[in-house]
Amino acid sequence: MTSEMSASVGEWRTALRARLGDDLVLSERDAMIPYCRDWHGDVTSDAVAVLRPRSTEQVAEAVKLCRELGLSIVPQGGNTGLVLGGIPDAGQNQVVLSLERMNRIRQIDADDFSAVVEAGCILSELKDAIAEKGMFFPLALGAQGTCRIGGNVSTNAGGINVLRYGMTRELVFGLEVVLPDGSIFEGLSTLRKDNRGIDLKQLFIGAEGTLGIITAVSVKLTPYPDQVATALLGLASLEDAITLFRRARRDCCDLMSAFEFMPPLAFTLAKEAMPDLPIPISAEYPAYVLMEISGSGLVDIDDLMGRFLEVVMEEGMVVDGTISASQAQARNLWLIREGMNEGQAKRGMHLRTDVSVRLSQLASFVADAESAVADAVAGVTCVSYGHVGDGNVHLNVLPTAGATPEQQLEQMYKAKGAINAVLDRYQGSISAEHGIGRLKREDFEARLSPVRRHLLTAVKQAIDPDFMMNPGCQLNFIPNS
Template sequence: MTDLSGSLAEQRLSLRAVLGEDLVLTNPQDMLQYCRDWHGDVTSGAVAVIRPRSTQDVQAAMKACRDLGLKIVPQGGNTGLVLGGIPDEPERQVVLSLERMNKIRNIDSNDFSAVVDAGCVLAELKDVIAEKGMFFPLALGAQGSCRIGGNVSTNAGGINVLRYGMTRELVLGLEVVLPDGSVFDGLSTLRKDNRGLDLKQLFIGAEGTLGIITAVSVKLTPYPDNVATALLALNSLDDAITLYRRARRDCCDLMSAFEFMPPLAFTLAQEAMPDLPIPLSGDYPAYVLMEISGSGLVDIDDLMHRFLEGVMEGGLVVDGTIATSQAQARNLWLIREGMNEGQAKRGSHMRTDISVSLSQLAAFVVDAEAAVAEALPDCISVSYGHVGDGNVHLNVLPPNGATPEERHDRIYKAKKVVNIVVDKYRGSISAEHGIGRLKREDFEERLSETKRNLLVAIKKAIDPDLLLNPHCQIDLDADIR
């Protein structure tokens, strides 16, 4: 790599000269939104923010940054939770935002597929696809802001994983600009293609460390125009797991979401949305938000009512409500979403993204919350998540009035305490959010030598100069030198 870096002003001038004024932002105020994480906990900076409009622009940006000795941090909607898209060396890195690459290239109703630019906003993409009578099942709290390229790069999860799988299961093909400026054109919409290694899988979940995803072909399904949503109260999280097993058996693959929440969810949601109606009391130990959906001749409402009759007669569910309109269903989901916003309103706190085996989920929550209570008695644990895939978000809220330093100290201690319990249950510290920079040290501590060697070998082969997203996932500087 040729190093023509020069001063910061010279680097910025060179980028504008090569790429054009339209593609390059250098004013610190204009760059701020690209250099601050979604929750506002971390603010960084960058040499510049590059906003390409085409795959060719991304190739040109790759070459320009290589010639100047600059590193590239790819970014989608900047809604990630692990600092994977935020620069950590502002004087050496540029942000490359895919936000302008937002065209839908093709939707094929007969093939049940779509080919889209990486910068398409997830919610907007889902709406356009729905107008064609089809459904893209990826569903996230941030879907109004996150972009499909970022979803693929982080292998996003969400509420529909138990039925449709992670993002990885929804991707048919990719277009990727590689660090040397070449383009991997794998935008196939084939369902079955067994010609050797499936190379697109290298870039799904790689968080922009191996290439910049510029377009995605995705798998679609018929639109589920029949949806039944219920909020249910139970006597324990153990009962929620039992209910899930029963629902999985009785509702089969028509169950699209099964979320568990604590009583505190209602309080947190109303702190964020004071006018949000809460249809159940907060007097029960555990709550489940359940959804089944389908299309065509399936009577979803009848299925939901028959299922709930059985589990309420047996005492497994002690209270509940079924949404009778789309507005009511939306309000039930707002409780789940508002819980996150309510936590954010209480200030910086520890967020986790853990997975354990489904059979151990309830025991893990009990053990982890007990460990936090013993180590940090003035903090509050909030556990919730996706029962069907064993994904627990066990967050820890420092006490009101804690100083920033006190919050940082408690967050650090809570993470150590919870990770010990995760290791005991042979779980994962990242179920769906990725590693980024925030979890890198915890990830590296748990890497076997064999796995690390494989990761280094892949990075060396594709990005030997560490051009793309350095220090994300693992810090390979020492390994490459």
């Protein structure tokens, strides 16, 4: 940073403190690092300051001031994103605006099956508070102990319950948003049917903070599923997992809340991360499914799971399996899935993908993509797993043992190219649930049709004509282009 630029940064920080107060402004390097580093610690950037408002009005005041000063804003929730959407990339003129202090649950309405919550509320805390009222908020993520609901909405988060409840978009009734001019869009309705023209909240869900700052959300709740049955199943192939899913979708209908597939390597990776984790099934089958059905009231979930598995095992569709007998056992089964991710992280740098194809193509896509990676980069290890019910595959790639950091980067670059080439043939998506952020921007832009680019740019110019909201995220918007 040049001395001239440093002087500007100093003036900006003085102006921010003078107008917003010392309590709202962080500018010391050590204090800002947690807000300028991605979740995995792969990237660390810088910022003019980190702003931490306590109310919607303070967010609006901060946005107005930043606009006057010519500063861009990077909104941030729990900073658990995987595509660099919530950290700055041009620290000399960007501030991070963290919603972490705006964490109140404004209301929970048991009769309306709705809740209104501020954007900085941690997802697991929201779920726990709702459960105490006998209701359920179905968004479920590995990072739910640290991610925040505003970030979940801004990225249209997915998770393990999408096949039953949908993406975050389908769980939102309304939003409160501070717009780039500092005005406040007040749309926290909890109406289930409201057909008064364009549904404006949809503009901001999945926009990753490029159109405004979500400060509060009204969400849809369901009855609490006090009956849950979880099973870990061994199968002869991934194709059999797809067949099993179709059967489970028919026989268990909308009571099926999760249906995940994993490779045999999942157990090895999970044990590397959690050596004491019990593995209740042999690690010798080509494919595994983690299946969960849940419900409440008069439905007997345990009986349904037992009868379903009895039939499919008699038919040979499932080779082996175990059903949890308690919540603790169910939690251990899910820890295999979570431990697999932690095990990959322990092995160091690796390629993390988040792609989707049509459900009917999932098995063939995995086979073709893994083959393409093997042809492109000899010796790397593919770890394919994900959500069968929504066609979402996380095809990760671990580099060869002993490779230098430079060699690892080259291997990951080639592997990504091979996967994306297969994905394009399948007409799939490069981002099923993580968003675009900055990490996937070039791949996203390369696949945009002229008409779609025009529409996205037109929306951006209409709402954020100064291009101050999260610049560099999703698209490299160019004014007057």
